[in-house]
Amino acid sequence: MKFLKTSAAILTAAAVVVGMGSVAQAAPKASGTITYGLWDANQKPGYVKCAAAFKKASGVTVNIEQIGWDDYWTKVNAGFVSGKGYDVFTSHLAFFPEFAAKKQILPLDSYIKRDKVVVDATYQPGLAALWRDPSKIQYGLPKDFDTIGLFYNKKLADAAGVNLSNLNWNPTNGGTYEKAIAALTVDKNGKRGNEAGFDPKNVATYGLWLSGSGGGNGQTEWSFLAAANGWKVNDGPWNANYHYDSKKLSDTLKWWQGLIAKGYMPSLAQSKGISGQDQLAAGKAAILSEGSWNTGSIFGKKNATFTPALAATPVGPTGKRASMYNGLADNIYKGTKNPEAAWQWVKFMGSAACQNIIAGEATVFPAIPAATAKAVKTFNSKGINVDALYVHIKNKTTFLFPIANKKSQVDDIIGPVMDNIMGGKVVNDQIDEQLAIANSKIKRLFG
Amino acid sequence: MANATVKSAKRRSDFLTAVPFMLPALIGLTVFVIAPGIRGIYLAFTSYDVFTEPVFIGVDNFVRMFQDEYFWNALWVTLEYVLINIAFQTVIAVFIAVLLHRFTRSSLVRGIILVPYLISNVIVALVWYWLLDYNLGLVNTVIDFLNLPKITFFDDVTSMPTIALINVWRHMGYTALLVFAGLQAIPDDVYAAAAVDGASEWRTFRSITLPLLRPVLSFVLVITITGSFQIFDTIAVTTNGGPGMATKTFSIWIADKAWGAFEFGYASAISVFLMVMLSLIALLQTKLLRANQSDLDR
């Protein structure tokens, strides 16, 4: 029985390969209807417009379904299991390696070759490489990217007389970044963090918000500091040589953890509950390090006491700023009934035609440089100055989202260690010890 | 049935009559619980990622489980949750039930205490996550106003008790009504006798109410304890297992392994362990508390 199933699977696979080979010459006309999934409601209007343009160009109807982040992945996984998933879905680097390893998504290489799509040169540098597995098979065409910035309350900054426009930082004394954070911190009696008599135990407004320990990525939480201190998680995409035991990381974390005792930042326990953006809007925090994807929703919370503004992450000991660089792309479900239409839709979303439409929506930064520039303009025209997010692209100070095999096992090991550090259960030299233990455990995973 | 009179003296077997009565339920049980359950038990001995056929690997999953620090953690934090949740919930529910029984006949009040149960547990969790927030939560604002030290409700020590108490809030009215139903079954003349004897309130409660409540209580405990061991939703929307592993209960861990890492074989092994443990507990409870019998059968 099992043998039969396996051989049937092999036969089917062979048929698919042969079939692809035979169409490799000319692009056939696609038709029919496909389904497309995405999680961000703010982006849906843009993709509805793209789908309309795509329908005109190809005749293919795209039905778009949007569900919020948590449920979205449940649904995508259930779709794989049931065989009735979306034909095309917005994917994320945290999940795509698993999907590729489990062979749930279609490789795009034969299509790319057939339609002579230029991949790497089309997009912002480095983005396309993120969507390749270790054997260099391409699974997605980049459609947007995100960077990290410091979202802050300008009202509070003005009141403190702090200018956040060009911060620097080092793990020893925190540089002007720490000075700004200290000045923005206010205790219950109105004393600022840089004033004598400041009470770190009774803080009314924290200079910097803590969104969590950040686990093994620290995407919005600590990676921009560690990287500005010269740290990198591993030696490139898919590389298993992890550097969680580096002193550059532990120095960064020690400084960051130190803000809690100084009263400039809530402890991990004090920050659990309402999200960082709402704390910022409520005036409980002055600065929040956050991803560009939440720009729209944070600026949307402007109120009588909250004037949202953006500052670039600080320049570190390397002499440069740093921001993690993550981008979305679309994956095609292996079980799709209409792979040709699915591919053409993916190709369309990866093209200037669609990305220029998205650029006009002021939601995300499209992956094609010309469209990125257009999106920056759209944001500016809406009164949102996003230079602080874009500066990383302009100055090439980005580093890639750590993409790796066995990600969930790695997270199981490093996640609790980070939580223990930020929870204050591990301090001083123990931090180095714990990180070294975790790092060697992780290395053992890869034998 | 004509000669039932003759036979009634003897122990007769109603088996043939019982079959049509229980057949639909047995079919439901077999198809949707037993069959998938057995399949799950089989999967516990395999390596299975849903997409490829399961591969039989013997007891490897169980060996791995007993060596996994997450297992011992899950065992401990789940027990912690169950103990706190059940202890508070049961005591408070009995207290409310007695109050309802003694002080009010208002069905409005009875209705009100059931309202938290009508709100879905995800929403309940979110509302309390907000109310208990350190900076923006009303509870800490009141604590601060009283000049007491504010409380971090979601740190690695407090998270589990906090979540257990949130669920007490949602279920106390529901449990109280089950107990209340039991109280109503206690005939008033028993109390009248106690009153004549001049027994104190506490003594009456301890030596009359509680013993007579035992069958209902033990039934309620079997239901609430098995449910409590499977705590999932409230944690999933608040701490999601953290900080560290402080709230990584069995269900959260199983979901992580199954859907996060596609390790369905391993997840099944953990589930089987949980199931066996719960069955033993339920069996022990029914034996110890004789939940099977009703004391109201006088």
Added chain:
Amino acid sequence: MALLTKKRATEQEDTYRVPQSLAAKIFGYVSLTIIVLVTLFPIYWMLRTALSNNRTLFEDALSLLPHNFTWGGFERVFGIATEEEALAEGGSGASVNFLQAFANSTIMSTVISISQVFFSAAAAYAFSILRWKGRDGVFFIFLIALTVPGIFLTLPNFLLIRDLGLLNTMAGIMLPSLLMAPFAVFFLRQFFLGTNLSIIEAAVIDGANHFKIFRSIVAPMAMPQIITVFVLQFIFYWNDYLWPFYIANGDPAATPLTVALGVFKSQTPQGSPDWGGLMAGALVAAVPMILLMVFFGKKIVGSIQASGVK
């Protein structure tokens, strides 16, 4: 004379019911008041949030009254706010097909609870009134079923429903729950056990068969418990989320209210939910259950009293 006895019985009952000492009275009423307040305050907080403008909600996070009062949250729930209006108040702009989802929830919860309670009661009868060898053993299997982790059954049942071709249908959502719930069997059996056997023996002697006894003696006598289980199961299925989410698979024709209201949860990682819409949705979704309670309320809490008389 009869009247007199009855009166005395009531008096007796009342002398027990409300304690005589002042201290006990004060303690009792104060405790009840506290319990009612603790129960209702979070519900009030939901209402206050539902009536606030989500966009400026945290301008005054601790306000006890709605902040910048608006019906917007409820309008978004009923799907009558335009996308612009929703976005202007900090909603996600995603829409809810309220009427259809409401109808789906009503149909599914009603059908499941009626069918399930009926078959569970029948099974409970076989496990309590009827006597046969192996009865307690078979019943014990139901008890074990109570201990099977739900998360353990979701996947295989999901695959089964898929293989039956019932994904995207209400039938697929309802099917596994139609024939029994271990809880219902357990609960009803517990109360059937208390039935006075002599009545049944008498009926048997009168030549009644067990179907008749079940229908006209045991079920009516246990009606309060049956209604109690019905209401509790209705509430459970009304609030169920994960299973209908899997099976409905995004199809509006099968999506219940709880799942449809999921659009108010946070959209992005580290995002914040549409608090106003979320709370308004939860309150609106609770209304049918409150009506159910009002309708059956007296019967539910009357419960064992009826059978206790026996």
